[in-house]
Amino acid sequence: MSAPTSPTLLSEADPAASCFFNALLRESQGWHLDTTMHGDLAILPVDDGELHLRLHHRSASGECRFQWPVLWLKDGTPRAVDFATALERILATPALVGELAAEARSIFRERVLESRTNTQASLDARDDLGHLQQGPLNFAEAEQGLLAGHAFHPAPKSRSPFSEAEAQAFCPEHRARFGLAWWALAPELRAGDTSRDARATELALGLLPEVLAEHLPDGFSVLPMHPWQAQRLHQLPWVQEQQRNGRLHWLGHSEPDWLPTSSHRSLYAPGVPWMVKGSLSARLTNSLRLLSVKEVQRGLHLDHWMRELNVAQRFPGFAVMQEPAWLGWRDANGAVDPASLVVLRENLLADAADSEAVVLATLTQQPLVAGGQSLLSARLRAKAHSLGMPLAQVARGWFTAFCERVLTPLFGLAVEDGIVLLAHQQNIVLRLDDGWPVGMFYRDCQGSGVGDRFLERHPQLEQPPENHWPPATLRRYFLYYLLINSTFAVTSALAADGLVDEATLLVDLRAHLEGLQERLDGDLDCLNHALNAHHLEAKGNFFCYLSGVNEATLAEPARLYLPLANPLATVRAASANTTHLQGVPA
Template sequence: MVNKNQPSLACFLNSLARESQSVQLLHNQDGEHSYQLPLSHSRSIHIPLSYYSTLGSHEYRLPAQLLTEQGTEELTPEQLIEHIVNEPALVGVVSEEQKSIFAKRVLESHHNTQQAIDHSPYQQQLFNNQLDFKTAEQGLLIGHSFHPAPKSREQFSLSDAKRYSPELGGKFKLFWLAITQEIVTTGSSASIDFTKRLEALVAHDPILVDALHNALQQGKTLLPVHPWQWHVMADNPSIKAYIATKQIENLGQIGATWYPTSSTRSLYAPNLPYMLKFSLSVKLTNSIRNLSLKEVVRGTRLNELFQLPELAEQLGEREGFQLMQEPAFIGINDLSDEIIDESLVAFRDNPLMYNPAQEAVVLATLTQQNPYGGSSLVAQRIQHYAEQQDITPRDAATRWFDAYCRHAVVPLFNLQANWGIVFLAHQQNIVMQLEQGFPVGMYYRDCQGTGYTDLAFGLFGDKLGDDKQALENYWNQDKVRRYFAYYLVINSTFNVISAICANLDVEEMELIQVLHRNLQTLLDSGVKDDLCLRYVLSSDALCCKGNFFCYLQNFNENSIPDPAVIYFDLVNPLAKVEELTHA
């Protein structure tokens, strides 16, 4: 009996428990909890819990036990998954093909996670020390904490993974293409020409500076290309034709060394003014990660909007709530003058350009379960803060979480409730800015995950256009409640709470009360649109995304006609605070 938590299996089991009514969470007279799955033929699967979470982020004592009339048998991960997918009472009626694809992907993800744990260049350092941005991005070993296959990455070979995956310490140079200006589409915002931004990006390298100068003299420009994606693009018939006519010339892999961040497709080079976000034709978790023109335009539109003084005032200066804007993009048009999605790249502001050593840690790395044994990084940083301040870890945890709410949760709700601007703030889009482990600010990234409500159209109609139905990221109230509340409250903030409470002497409900107090204070201040705030504070259930069954049924989340079909109701613990307050 190993009695060890395996975070990749915890992600799988927790996503199933969140979505299936058949999972039983039991506790005995000694207060010990266990996870039980009833099977046919008087059998069941039994797994003791090392941590029981009221929010669902349980930790386990594996391996799982199969209980039968004949006795007890330990299950390998392969056997555990096989028993689950072949039990209709747990997963419903699923075709043999779906079962096979699902099991293969789950086990591939489990293997990828174990590979990352074993071969990460950082290892236990990820849970013991202050992390800079690059290390934190490459330190996300586990992935989505409620997903059956959080490290699934189809189309990547093992050698691809070693070169291009963040968790294995990937790094590489980009291909650069000299390309005729007539066959590219560019966008740039805030009255800065695209070429000016490109000049700033290549200024670090004399070869690239000369290449851009020569290209511009010939009526061309430069396009950076992810090396894995180049092999996809090079098969495109239009690009083949452009190469044949010398409208595209591949200059090779030159310039700075780039590091894949936690999303894999976004890259970071310390000391450069921009990060780069590429189309990457790889299925990562639920979807193929290609950009589209409408998505990159969202970035330039948002940056333009935040040039307005009233919105610029909502942002902090080197601390507080900040945005990693995506102010520019470039892509290739095909022979029919339609954008080639696979070629798109967005420029993302790099606020760490002059301070790459700053403690700037993506929330998913802060909260991930520690696969080496011991505390999560967020619990370790709180412990460090407690020692620095000479206070109890419990007091430190409450102060830390309150600061997280003030710098992340409240500003995001303020932009939604007072300005009508919605950000999909999941754990990989929130980068916490820390000093000695304590929150002093945050960076929001991924501007393609933005939307505008009726309130925004009332305030900024001249910037957004008069026809809100024509703006593809107009959000009605149902959409705000479903997506905004899910990502910020359930996906991000509930995971912060569980990661703290699993390792420190504080109850999850205590931090739920801190969250409630911060949101109630914002509501009481008199916001312009209070519907989502009231929904989050008092609704009996919150709309929650069902990753387990979405993945089991092999949906591509980005192409489902109505993504609402993968959402379900989850009991809302914030409503219990309301009940206690009014009892």
């Protein structure tokens, strides 16, 4: 076998292909790694030869930077092939993806290629790629600057059934901006609840523009909604019937001040006290994005439970974007209609729209242009240059601050209070001061649960909350999202861009977690597992998406997870000195 000469830099950027192959290599057993004189090579045997992926970098958690194009080796001769051709060969190889029915193969292939087309279309349409790679970014820019999507997903920008015109009008990667849709509901249709003194309908009414309020019938309440969802519901016979009989009124759209954040269905307007997160009858990545009453009630519970915890003093800079109210309408049977549900989320940036509050996924996403780097690495290179300090020292100092501002509060709540926040990259909004972590906002209260420690602290509860997780479940979800999905994305980005060796960061990470063992008082099971388990569990997005299941309604989501060698089990925190930046907030 002859290995082709490989360039030292990426020959081009292909974020969509990177996401696809990262997911495949993490989950498939039908390939092997070869180390050549030109670097590491992932070799995928296919029916008519081999596909070769040249690796610019491979992180401890498996995230790779690739050198394109993919090479097809047959009869000893390597030839470049495009992504669609490589995909065909992979889907025709059971050793890589299992036995596939023709229809399943066709649907998966179509969705993967559509996602790649969507990614490229958004890249081609942007005139700010340099800014997205260099920063600084405010909240809105960062939310609409996540162009690559989930780093371990075969089709992170799939968005069925959005048309191209709808994508342009409603998707964050196209910098969409639009008005909220508004309904008026008769009392018999009204549904909602709140954990605050004011009713949910009163809180929502505060968002209604005066020009629309003039048309609100007496005794009716208001329901804000994503305009695409409102379009879909307008077409339903039941909705049309309610409008004809006067129980449901269409009020119209507000001014186009609202923009979709990276999740698509969460909407933000600068200077407004609430964000609006609603159901979206669309399949984004693995799930149909419909809220449920069970999920929206979690926000009310979390808002109530956290009032007594004195979080601001215990964990300076940390806060939860609480979701203390939800609204919707009742269907013909009197049940809450999931398609109508919305939650109101605290906008903790209402008075600081231009501050640097950046979703972690945008900070760490792979390069969007040839020879580029992550936004995080670009910021730290600039910081090191301005301070005249070594890159590795700056990177380690930044990572130490990240651990303190992110891992300490999230592990602290889990260990001491039994409150578990599933902090994946899109749920962590880092608060930065001149690029330096000074705090974080956690969002998405639907992704919250409680452990046994919570039950110990609340013996008055007659029965456990519905989102009480036993230890094994807590270990699986919490450590996947916070460590594998989020923290290892940071170590991978810094190492792949050449700022610091990843092994050094893993030693620093282990030292921080061992320090938390001493600092925190409570249920240390999850923290001990993170440090000592030979394997953690990672969500298998590739085969979940290939199977076509709806992750949100899966009865046993644990079956989506697979073992991943724990990078922390192979390092030991030395008394090694972790150098902090001087003269910069840490």
